[in-house]
Amino acid sequence: QVQLQESGPGLVKPSQSLSLTCSVSGGSISSGNYYWSWIRQPAGKGLEWIGRIHTSGSTNYNPSLNSRVTISADTSKNQFSLKLSSVTAADTAMYYCARATGFFDYWGQGTLVSVSS
Amino acid sequence: EIVLTQSPATLSVSPGERATLSCRASQSVNINLAWYQQKPGQPPRLLIYSASTRATGIPTRFSGSGSETEFTLTISSLQSEDFAVYYCQQYNNWPPRTFGPGTTVDLK
Numbered sequence: 001q002v003q004l005q006e007s008g009p010g011l012v013k014p015s016q017s018l019s020l021t022c023s024v025s026g027g028s029i030s031s032g033n034y035y036w037s038w039i040r041q042p043a044g045k046g047l048e049w050i051g052r053i054h055t056s057g058s059t060n061y062n063p064s065l066n067s068r069v070t071i072s073a074d075t076s077k078n079q080f081s082l083k084l085s086s087v088t089a090a091d092t093a094m095y096y097c098a099r100a101t102g103f104f105d106y107w108g109q110g111t112l113v114s115v116s117s
Numbered sequence: 118e119i120v121l122t123q124s125p126a127t128l129s130v131s132p133g134e135r136a137t138l139s140c141r142a143s144q145s146v147n148i149n150l151a152w153y154q155q156k157p158g159q160p161p162r163l164l165i166y167s168a169s170t171r172a173t174g175i176p177t178r179f180s181g182s183g184s185e186t187e188f189t190l191t192i193s194s195l196q197s198e199d200f201a202v203y204y205c206q207q208y209n210n211w212p213p214r215t216f217g218p219g220t221t222v223d224l225k
Contacts, residue, residue: 047206049215051212063213100214103206104151104163110160
């Protein structure tokens with residue numbers, strides 16, 4: 001059973017960078033044909049796909065966030081990470097990591113990130 | 118970018134009744150569409166993928182149908198634990214992967 005767990009600061013100041021890590025257990029992020037993904041959800045709103053990293057290491061990002069997003073992986077720790085730069089209040093949301101084969105079959109519980117001074 | 122539209126925004130249903138949720142895509146996604154259920158304080162849970170295939174452990178009262186641009190999620194006999202928000206998601210085109218705005222199923 002694959003399990004994902006997000007971690008990182010719950011509060012980030014405007015204009016700074018948001019950095020989150022997703023720790024994966026029950027499966028290797030470097031094997032299989034999977035996309036390890038980040039998705040966010042502002043309170044009371046819908047889901048927004050942020051981007052993904054494939055087991056091969058290739059990445060894809062949402063064009064609406066493309067210039068601010070970096071997703072990377074540390075296979076030795078079986079973790080992948082999200083960095084979102086130049087954050088504003090609009091980036092306040094619950095951030096989820098998930099495994100995808102197109103659709104998202106395993107999700108973390110999410111971590112709430114607030115952007116505020 | 119493919120835009121997904123879900124209707125209705127809110128569906129009020131009594132336990133035991135049938136619930137029918139709709140998802141429409143702005144262009145064909147073939148059958149590359151999934152449905153998720155989300156309850157307050159929880160991450161989304163995969164219900165259906167490939168438009169009509171139930172995910173592991175999903176009760177048979179959940180069924181999906183459709184192709185190309187028109188899709189339906191049906192809950193045949195609503196149980197109390199089914200009151201939640203339901204999202205559709207397409208994975209035919211990227212970037213980006215897109216979700217619909219959701220349908221809230223609440224108690225009538």
